[in-house]
Amino acid sequence: MTIAALLAALSLAAQAPAPGAGGRGGRGGAAPTAPAFVRPAAYPERPPVAKDILDRGRAAYGVNCNFCHGSDARGGEGGPNLLRSELVLNDKRGELIGKVILNGQGEMPAIKLSDSTIGDIADYIHSFKVGGYDITRNPPPSILVGDAKAGEQAFAKTCGSCHSVTGDLKGIGSKIADPKALQNGWLMPGGGGGRGGGRGGPSPFNVPPVTVTVTPTGGKAITGRLVRIDDFIVTLTDDAGTQKTFRRDGEVPKVVINDPMKAHKDLLPKYTDADIHNITSYLVTIK
Numbered sequence: 511m512t513i514a515a516l517l518a519a520l521s522l523a524a525q526a527p528a529p530g531a532g533g534r535g536g537r538g539g540a541a542p543t544a545p546a547f548v549r550p551a552a553y554p555e556r557p558p559v560a561k562d563i564l565d566r567g568r569a570a571y572g573v574n575c576n577f578c579h580g581s582d583a584r585g586g587e588g589g590p591n592l593l594r595s596e597l598v599l600n601d602k603r604g605e606l607i608g609k610v611i612l613n614g615q616g617e618m619p620a621i622k623l624s625d626s627t628i629g630d631i632a633d634y635i636h637s638f639k640v641g642g643y644d645i646t647r648n649p650p651p652s653i654l655v656g657d658a659k660a661g662e663q664a665f666a667k668t669c670g671s672c673h674s675v676t677g678d679l680k681g682i683g684s685k686i687a688d689p690k691a692l693q694n695g696w697l698m699p700g701g702g703g704g705r706g707g708g709r710g711g712p713s714p715f716n717v718p719p720v721t722v723t724v725t726p727t728g729g730k731a732i733t734g735r736l737v738r739i740d741d742f743i744v745t746l747t748d749d750a751g752t753q754k755t756f757r758r759d760g761e762v763p764k765v766v767i768n769d770p771m772k773a774h775k776d777l778l779p780k781y782t783d784a785d786i787h788n789i790t791s792y793l794v795t796i797k
């Protein structure tokens with residue numbers, strides 16, 4: 511072998527990556543930015559992203575995109591599944607996603623965000639695992655993505671003052687077998703008004719109605735089921751089933767509304783998505 515051939519062989523060997531030297535964009539001249547490097551089109555493997563970028567991306571996504579594309583970017587709330595989008599797959603760090611954000615597309619409004627925020631959001635979306643379990647294909651188990659153990663703790667903290675899984679909610683996971691109905695049911699037991707209210711059909715629960723007590727000046731208090739109330743009248747149905755209407759003038763007569771579901775209504779805006787999933791995942795285990 512000539513010296514020249516030997517040198518050529520050595521330099522070829524030097525270009526092969528040393529085992530265990532897995533750092534990305536290492537010091538070597540043959541960095542991944544070399545033009546010959548081509549990303550596979552489908553399910554590209556992305557380099558890991560720093561936690562502070564992901565945290566910023568998650569926050570910005572939560573405020574601007576979650577509402578329509580879902581907290582897991584798999585869509586279903588009015589926007590499409592972003593993880594199956596060709597455009598998202600081909601996006602590197604917001605150069606394609608950003609065009610959609612800044613210009614809007616179809617039903618999606620244009621959203622004014624800075625380039626750096628768009629980059630963070632793009633990194634955050636790309637951090638989702640594309641493979642694995644696809645919630646849009648398996649609607650029923652999709653809401654059982656929570657952690658039942660965390661749900662048990664959340665239940666004790668948030669619900670335990672009024673309910674018990676060995677008392678009034680005994681066997682709730684068997685009584686309402688469909689997790690979606692169960693979730694809508696505990697979120698807003700009276701039905702309606704809840705997140706995504708109306709979609710779940712009639713409430714599986716019989717909750718006590720809203721009542722009202724009207725006390726006319728110098729008269730006797732009358733309590734009944736509230737039928738309607740506005741600034742001018744209040745109408746109730748008394749125990750005998752008779753509907754009674756009172757004219758209202760400011761503080762007269764005295765009107766006190768008792769909504770047994772007030773606690774639930776007040777809690778609604780306080781749950782995080784994680785609370786909701788965890789509590790549902792816990793309640794289905796209460797057989």
Ligand code: HEC
Nearest residue numbers: 574575578588589590595596597607610611615616617618
């Ligand atoms: C008001 C609802 C809504 C909001 C908010 C919203 N989107 Fe969209 N988005 C949509 C809809 C609907 C489409 C489908 C548009 C079409 O092509 O008809 C869409 C499409 C997209 C697409 C294109 C997907 C493709 O394959 O063409 C991307 C990317 C996208 N949205 C990202 C985002 C990001 C990131 C945010 C937050 C910064 C966001 N969207 C906020 C509703 C929304």
Ligand code: HEC
Nearest residue numbers: 668669671672673678695696699715716717718770773774
């Ligand atoms: C401040 C008290 C209070 C809190 C806190 C509370 N609830 Fe309730 N909940 C009620 C009342 C009152 C009803 C009406 C039915 C009844 O009297 O049991 C009700 C009804 C329900 C029902 C329907 C049960 C049935 O038999 O009709 C479910 C399910 C439920 N709540 C789950 C929960 C869960 C889960 C939490 C916590 C995330 C929670 N509640 C927090 C007071 C509360």
